[in-house]
Amino acid sequence: MTDPLDTTSDRRPGGRTARIRAQVLDAVRAELAERGHEGLTVEGVATRAGVHRATVYRRWRDVGGLLVDVIAAAGEIDWQPPDTGSLRGDLTALNQEIQESLVLRPSFAVALMAASFHSEQAARAQTQLWTDRYTQCEILVERAIERGELPAQHTDARSLLIAATAPLYHQLVLLRSDPDPHLPERAAQAAVLAAAAGAFSVRREEGRERGDGQ
Amino acid sequence: MTDPLDTTSDRRPGGRTARIRAQVLDAVRAELAERGHEGLTVEGVATRAGVHRATVYRRWRDVGGLLVDVIAAAGEIDWQPPDTGSLRGDLTALNQEIQESLVLRPSFAVALMAASFHSEQAARAQTQLWTDRYTQCEILVERAIERGELPAQHTDARSLLIAATAPLYHQLVLLRSDPDPHLPERAAQAAVLAAAAGAFSVRREEGRERGDGQ
DNA sequence: ATATTAACGCGACAGTTGTCGCTCTAGGTC
DNA sequence: GACCTAGAGCGACAACTGTCGCGTTAATAT
Incomplete structure (x- = not known):
């Protein structure tokens, strides 16, 4: 089981391998910032990183793989859901974070979505990312x-x-409308009201049969 | 203002032009059905249509343009929002339609989304499509x-x-989870409950300042 | 009928993408 | 310090993508 694409395996984690990875991921971030997600190309990344194309193809396979690794490297470990003292406040804060991440240029989130239509690897990483985040956020509801x-x-x-x-x-x-500063709060409030009215309550036996996700 | 990309202009709408268009759009639908949206390529479409590549590039520019034209040709004119007698029923029916269109293989909707990340033309067509649909659906709320x-x-x-x-x-x-037959109704119900609780009511002066949406 | 010309066919072309086999370098091991 | 080998460099390569100029076809105008 020596997966040549497993960028986290440490078969030879020493100086060069790690250095190349850092150079490449830096290049991805820089290219993304300069050209946006549609201008992100393996060739461009390799050139900027001062690395040969074949190296990138071997280790990351495609643009999706690069993005996956950038996301993986970007921590993602220490993220914590907001805790403002009320469900509405928590959801609003969460939505503000989301809005920011989508409006930000460059938006890693949008880049990942775009890539996930072309790269199976990126698609899996994306669903994994969302699933994890939502799982982490369940505590908001429990506290409420x-x-x-x-x-x-x-x-x-x-x-x-x-x-x-x-x-x-x-x-x-999807609608590509301009960001609305009130939307995070309005959407949060709507969900809270629906929940208070019992929209998301689930009967004992029939509700949870597909809860494990994908 | 002789836009070479305006596929609806009738500078010479006679037999051949229309025939070629029909052949190409048929080919797009067939390719989409066989290979899915990520296998959709200008070359493949042209070959299947029995038409030269350059013709397709000239008239449609890219894959996004092809999809746009397929959508445009697919009627979209005679769509009517559901009318079941209750808001909850209407929204449920609407959601079922949406779920069907997203689950269907091949899904034009998904193909259009994928293309809209790469083609400005497709992106505009997509937002236009959604905006129109939502405008048409406003009548559901008025009736309610x-x-x-x-x-x-x-x-x-x-x-x-x-x-x-x-x-x-x-x-x-985004989450790529398996379709849940209850979801259309649950989502509709949640929105109705939130609305009944006043989640979407808008104060006189401050609510509508951005209503015309790009 | 004949003239006009929009639009297609054709082939050549440059640029891009991804793969492969080989050599060489340097991290790890003894 | 001397070896081993994972992994990077290198260049050749085929396949694909998109553009262009030119000749031809056929839809329209007269």
């Missing part, structure tokens, strides 16, 4: 229940979170 | 208000519609 902000019966945290955040992506990515 | 299903104060129809439909795209396109 403890505070009594939501009805005591079980609430499907995932559905609630998606309802709160989906409009952001819809507006900014 | 007349029926007394929503509070009498003005409701921002667009926001409500987006809240109802966005989770579908989020789940199926």
